[in-house]
Amino acid sequence: MPQFSALIQALRASSTIAFNAKALELKRAGVDVIAMTAGEPDFQPPAHVLAAAHEAIDRGMTKYTASEGTLELRQAIVNKHARENGLAFTPDQVVVSTGGKQSLYNAFMSILDPGDEVIVPAPYWVSYPAQIQLAGGVTVPVACRAEDGFVPDPEAIAAAITPRTRAIVVNSPSNPTGAVVPEGVLKAIADLAEQHDLWLVSDELYEHLVYEGTFTPVAQWYPERTVLVHGASKGYALTGWRIGWACAPVALAKAMNRLQGQVTSNANAVAQYATQVALESVEATAAFQAMTRAAYRERRDLLVAGLNDLGLPTPMPHGAFYAMADLRTIDPDETVAATVLLEQARVAVVPGTDFLAPGFARLSYACSTGQVAEAVQRIAAVVGR
Ligand code: GLU
Numbered sequence: 051m052p053q054f055s056a057l058i059q060a061l062r063a064s065s066t067i068a069f070n071a072k073a074l075e076l077k078r079a080g081v082d083v084i085a086m087t088a089g090e091p092d093f094q095p096p097a098h099v100l101a102a103a104h105e106a107i108d109r110g111m112t113k114y115t116a117s118e119g120t121l122e123l124r125q126a127i128v129n130k131h132a133r134e135n136g137l138a139f140t141p142d143q144v145v146v147s148t149g150g151k152q153s154l155y156n157a158f159m160s161i162l163d164p165g166d167e168v169i170v171p172a173p174y175w176v177s178y179p180a181q182i183q184l185a186g187g188v189t190v191p192v193a194c195r196a197e198d199g200f201v202p203d204p205e206a207i208a209a210a211i212t213p214r215t216r217a218i219v220v221n222s223p224s225n226p227t228g229a230v231v232p233e234g235v236l237k238a239i240a241d242l243a244e245q246h247d248l249w250l251v252s253d254e255l256y257e258h259l260v261y262e263g264t265f266t267p268v269a270q271w272y273p274e275r276t277v278l279v280h281g282a283s284k285g286y287a288l289t290g291w292r293i294g295w296a297c298a299p300v301a302l303a304k305a306m307n308r309l310q311g312q313v314t315s316n317a318n319a320v321a322q323y324a325t326q327v328a329l330e331s332v333e334a335t336a337a338f339q340a341m342t343r344a345a346y347r348e349r350r351d352l353l354v355a356g357l358n359d360l361g362l363p364t365p366m367p368h369g370a371f372y373a374m375a376d377l378r379t380i381d382p383d384e385t386v387a388a389t390v391l392l393e394q395a396r397v398a399v400v401p402g403t404d405f406l407a408p409g410f411a412r413l414s415y416a417c418s419t420g421q422v423a424e425a426v427q428r429i430a431a432v433v434g435r
Contacts (some may be wrong), residue, residue: 065404066087066089067266070088087399102324103291103321103323126329136270144295159184159185162182167215168219169211170218172407174191188214190201191204193230196410217251223260228350251277286325353415361433374410387401
C-alpha cells in the first residue's frame with residue numbers, strides 16, 4: 051500500500067471519541083458499564099424541535115442550502131446573540147457548520163500560518179491541539195491549577211505570548227474542567243489579545259450550562275478580533291444533528307465559508323431548520339434548558355461530593371457537565387487509574403492525558419442521575435470505602 055501523508059500520520063485519534071466508543075463496545079458485548087465518557091446529553095431534544103425536523107422533511111427541505119447556512123437560521127442566530135448576549139452581529143458574520151468542531155476547524159484553518167502559535171489554557175479539549183496542528187499551528191498550553199478551579203491566569207497567558215502568537219483560545223464553561231471563567235479574567239485575556247493584535251477564539255458551546263456565576267459573552271469587547279463558536283449540541287441536546295456556528299468579522303466569516311464551500315458545503319438542511327425553530331421558540335427552549343440544567347446540577351452535586359468523599363479530589367465545576375477527578379490515589383498514571391475504574395468498577399471515564407491533565411480523568415455526568423449514584427457506589431467499592 052502507498053504511504054499516508056505525514057499530516058495524517060502525525061494526527062492522534064480523538065480520545066473523547068475513542069474512549070466513548072470503547073465503552074459502547076463493552077455495553078454491546080453485554081458488560082454492564084456506566085459510560086461517563088462522552089459529553090452528550092442523555093435527554094432527547096425538546097418536542098417542538100423534533101416536530102420541526104419532521105416538518106422540514108414534509109415540506110421538502112431536502113436540498114442544498116447556502117454553504118454558510120440558510121439566511122433564516124443565520125438570522126435566528128443573530129437574534130439569539132442579540133437577545134441573550136447583547137451582541138450585534140449581522141447574518142453575513144455567521145457561518146453554520148457541521149458541528150462546533152467544524153466551526154473551530156474552519157477558524158484555525160483561516161487564521162493560522164505554519165508555525166503560528168496558539169495559546170490554549172490547559173486542561174483543554176482534545177480537539178484544539180489536533181486542529182491547530184492540522185492548520186500548521188503550534189499549541190502553547192498554559193497550565194491552569196486545580197487549586198484555582200482550573201480558571202486560567204491572565205499573567206501566565208501574558209508570559210506565553212511571543213512574536214509568533216496568533217491566537218488565544220478561551221472556553222467558558224470549559225470542557226473538560228467545567229470551570230466558569232469570571233468576567234474579569236476573560237476581559238484581561240481579551241485585553242491581551244487587543245494589546246498584541248491576536249485573534250480570540252471563544253468556544254461557547256456550554257453557555258446554557260452554568261450552575262453558579264454567569265456566562266460571559268467574550269465578543270462584547272473586541273468583536274473585530276473575536277471568533278465566537280457555538281452550536282446546538284449541548285444546550286439544545288442535538289449532538290447527533292451536527293449543527294455548529296461561528297460568528298466572526300465579515301472578512302473572516304467569508305474566508306471560513308470559502309473553506310467550507312470546498313470541503314462539505316452546507317450543514318444538514320433538515321437539522322438547520324430544526325435548529326432555527328429551537329432558537330426562535332424562545333420560551334419553550336428556555337424551559338427545556340432550565341429543566342436539563344437543574345438535572346445536570348443535581349447529578350454534579352451527587353458526583354462531585356461522592357468523589358471527594360472517596361478521597362478523589364475533584365474541584366467543583368460550575369458549568370458544563372464534566373468533573374475532573376484527581377485519581378492519583380488509585381494510580382499516579384491516569385491511564386492505569388482509568389483502566390482500574392473501567393475494569394473493576396465498570397465505570398468508563400476519559401483519562402486526562404490528551405486534555406493535558408496528568409493524574410486526572412474527566413467524568414461526564416450527562417448520564418442519568420441513577421447512573422451517577424451507581425457510579426459513585428461502584429467507585430467506592432474499588433477504592434475500599
Ligand atoms: N464534545 C464531546 C466530548 O468532549 C463530544 C466528543 C467530541 O466531539 O470530542 O465528549
